Amino acid sequence: MALRLPRRGRLAALGACLAASLGTALFAGAARPANEKVVNIYNWSDYIDPQVLDAFTRETGIKVVYDTYDNNEILETRLLAGRSGYDIVVPSGPYLQRLIRAGAFRPLEKAKLKNLGNLWPDIMSRLAGYDPGNVYAIDYMWGTTGIGYNVALVREKLGPNVPVNSWGVVLNPSSAAKLKECGLMMLDSPEDLIPSMLPFFGAKADSKRWDDMTLVTDALYKVRGSVRKFHSSEYIQALANGDICMAVGYSGDVLQAKKRADEANNGVEVAYVVPKEGSLMWFDSFAIPKDAPHPDEALAFLDYMMRPEVAAANTNFVSYASGNLAAKAHVKPEILNNPGIYPDEATMQRLSVNTAWDERTQRFVTRLWTRVRTGR
Numbered sequence: 001m002a003l004r005l006p007r008r009g010r011l012a013a014l015g016a017c018l019a020a021s022l023g024t025a026l027f028a029g030a031a032r033p034a035n036e037k038v039v040n041i042y043n044w045s046d047y048i049d050p051q052v053l054d055a056f057t058r059e060t061g062i063k064v065v066y067d068t069y070d071n072n073e074i075l076e077t078r079l080l081a082g083r084s085g086y087d088i089v090v091p092s093g094p095y096l097q098r099l100i101r102a103g104a105f106r107p108l109e110k111a112k113l114k115n116l117g118n119l120w121p122d123i124m125s126r127l128a129g130y131d132p133g134n135v136y137a138i139d140y141m142w143g144t145t146g147i148g149y150n151v152a153l154v155r156e157k158l159g160p161n162v163p164v165n166s167w168g169v170v171l172n173p174s175s176a177a178k179l180k181e182c183g184l185m186m187l188d189s190p191e192d193l194i195p196s197m198l199p200f201f202g203a204k205a206d207s208k209r210w211d212d213m214t215l216v217t218d219a220l221y222k223v224r225g226s227v228r229k230f231h232s233s234e235y236i237q238a239l240a241n242g243d244i245c246m247a248v249g250y251s252g253d254v255l256q257a258k259k260r261a262d263e264a265n266n267g268v269e270v271a272y273v274v275p276k277e278g279s280l281m282w283f284d285s286f287a288i289p290k291d292a293p294h295p296d297e298a299l300a301f302l303d304y305m306m307r308p309e310v311a312a313a314n315t316n317f318v319s320y321a322s323g324n325l326a327a328k329a330h331v332k333p334e335i336l337n338n339p340g341i342y343p344d345e346a347t348m349q350r351l352s353v354n355t356a357w358d359e360r361t362q363r364f365v366t367r368l369w370t371r372v373r374t375g376r
């Protein structure tokens with residue numbers, strides 16, 4: 001398998017075996033034997049068990065070229081530009097919805113997907129909110145946005161009795177200022193932060209009202225000086241190392257930080273919480289770009305990924321819930337029983353889904369976000 005250098009310089013921690021083949025410009029004019037079978041995948045960083053890719057190649061002879069991103073915007077830009085060269089991409093719900101409307105995907109040839117029956121009907125029907133009739137996409141993983149924290153450092157800074165299970169802990173300026181001392185990071189993603197934090201202001205996660213959205217970005221603007229960095233993947237290692245004490249991040253990524261700290265045995269205890277006011281539940285799904293150069297290999301890859309043991313291997317590795325119901329039988333009990341990964345009923349009640357913004361609203365949000373990021 002070859003790994004393409006991520007455009008923004010982010011490299012998923014896929015292991016040294018992959019790093020060896022970095023830096024090759026693979027799509028543009030790269031010479032390949034005409035009969036070589038390839039699938040070009042563009043997925044979120046820290047989102048797959050690399051052994052699954054190797055096993056797929058061993059079994060099928062299809063080489064995997066794997067490239068990563070850590071936010072939907074870059075994926076959308078590339079797909080809308082056309083000729084991305086990708087055969088499989090993994091947008092989140094609202095982006096899937098928008099890209100379907102823009103004609104970016106080809107319908108799935110379901111006759112070639114014999115493992116479709118393993119998918120989770122409830123998750124697929126939620127995904128149908130973005131992709132009516134489940135024509136273009138199948139769910140890969142789903143998860144939540146919440147607060148990851150270093151238990152000891154946060155207790156030390158905020159005091160033993162301050163609960164961490166509220167968005168107020170990062171949005172209240174005096175609390176954020178204390179967290180600044182031990183390191184606070186947040187996702188660089190208004191499409192996650194705004195719907196996740198809207199319930200804190202008593203608004204619906206999916207509110208399209210500009211006044212509501214501004215409540216969130218005004219609050220973020222006020223605490224921006226306490227945020228070390230807005231970034232959508234660096235917080236994993238920073239939390240694991242104890243370099244920061246809190247991150248507003250994605251469920252599985254925080255739990256990967258916990259796993260790294262536990263494995264390093266460095267005394268760092270990382271925890272994840274969905275704030276009591278509520279947050280966002282999102283779905284990331286596989287889709288095949290309209291101009292994918294290798295659609296048959298893409299379908300072979302999707303069918304492989306839908307095998308229960310394969311889907312479970314990925315969930316066990318990345319700590320996100322799988323969209324595959326049959327996989328549950330192979331998921332490790334500590335993952336299945338972790339409400340941060342497979343939310344329990346009480347957590348479910350606090351979670352909401354969101355849908356795509358229209359273009360005008362998207363431009364408005366981009367302006368709001370620039371102000372949060374740059375202060376201007």
Ligand code: N2P
Pocket residue numbers: 044045046047092143250253282283284
């Ligand atoms: C994987 C992050 C995926 C979650 N690192 C974003 N929906």
